[in-house]
Amino acid sequence: MARTTLTRDEVLDAAASLVMQHGPAALTMRGLAAELGTAVTSIYWHVGNRESLLDALVERTVEEMGAIRPTGRTPADRILAVARILRRELRRRPHLIAMVHERGLTERMFLPAQQALVHEVHAAGLRGARAAEAVRAVQFQVVGYLLVERNRERSPAQSPAESELWDPAAAPHDPALARALARPADPDRLFLLSVRALVHALLAPGAADASDATGTDGTAPPR
Amino acid sequence: MARTTLTRDEVLDAAASLVMQHGPAALTMRGLAAELGTAVTSIYWHVGNRESLLDALVERTVEEMGAIRPTGRTPADRILAVARILRRELRRRPHLIAMVHERGLTERMFLPAQQALVHEVHAAGLRGARAAEAVRAVQFQVVGYLLVERNRERSPAQSPAESELWDPAAAPHDPALARALARPADPDRLFLLSVRALVHALLAPGAADASDATGTDGTAPPR
DNA sequence: ACCTGAACACCGTTCAAGT
């Protein structure tokens, strides 16, 4: 592993590779130095310290999530396309995305997607504060879904598992429901279904306005 | 800080206090021993090692999130109540909830809420796989929203901030929209709005079925 | 401008020894 001179990019590449394969805990300064064939202290000259090294990796990830080009015939279709694209790209970099999340930069990472959503919501005829709420509702739902989904994928064997909890004997009133909940969720289908339901309600004229909101007492408003 | 004999519960209480105040990184075995006035090694006798100590804290948190008693007149209202209760309880324990999330136990923590949702969806007349999908859609949305919200609260000053990005000059076509996005989101309002929109669409007869889903090509189905 | 080894102050964990 003899080399001419070490560069900052080489350090970042090696660090990113370690993190993507084994997670941030596997990134030790000494281990990284060994990987690069240099002294530990050389790394400090190029990237400062471990924390700013991780920051640089996160920054890179945020930039890579930049361009969103949705396709589709209607605004609703293009909103769905934005959601699908985000989901695909995020699932490629689970460890790095978790680090973005830990640093509280998830929202910033999604700003390009937010701009695309603004465009589509506007095309659907929403204006002003109403349009802003629709954008944020979709954004929160998509980002939130991805966080939950990732959590599920990482989770170890759950106890009690849904399959035990929802064995049909425990829910005799609706065995088909119990069977459905005992099966693992279909994440693609559930994602589409959820986003479509939300978008449908948000774009429907006159619906989805929180100003008719139920109060904190849990009672329904008059209608 | 002289004491008779150290107990496992005392160790857990002190550890929980440290974590709740300053996060898991602030929990060092040596620091915890100093807090308790014992030798580091005594802690090992009671709780094993640091990892299983954290596991025990997480387990406790999952148990504390147990009972959900929604109120409200209609199933839709009671689903909203479940969502609000979850949100309130989770916001009380941010560090511990993050640890539950890191261990992939978020879903297990929400099983009691899931059972409440099953009851309400059933009361609303949904059955079988359709009901299961509605439950999961609401569950994913609520949990996801909370994760996103927590991320926002923790996040440092964002750059570019939404307020810079959405200054009205950048979106001349709809200055009211730009102003709305430049303002910080109202999390209570957005939460209610999103859950209500999703629940409305899911409980509406015949709506919200993914079997009429748009394909991956982003084109709309015939209607 | 870039790299190095030595040293420092921290970790979590183990272990033999105490009572």
Add this chain to the structure above:
DNA sequence: ACCTGAACACCGTTCAAGT
């Protein structure tokens, strides 16, 4: 059954010294 100090193998980081 419970507690202890000493020791081990690791960390991240600093610094004076090299070229």
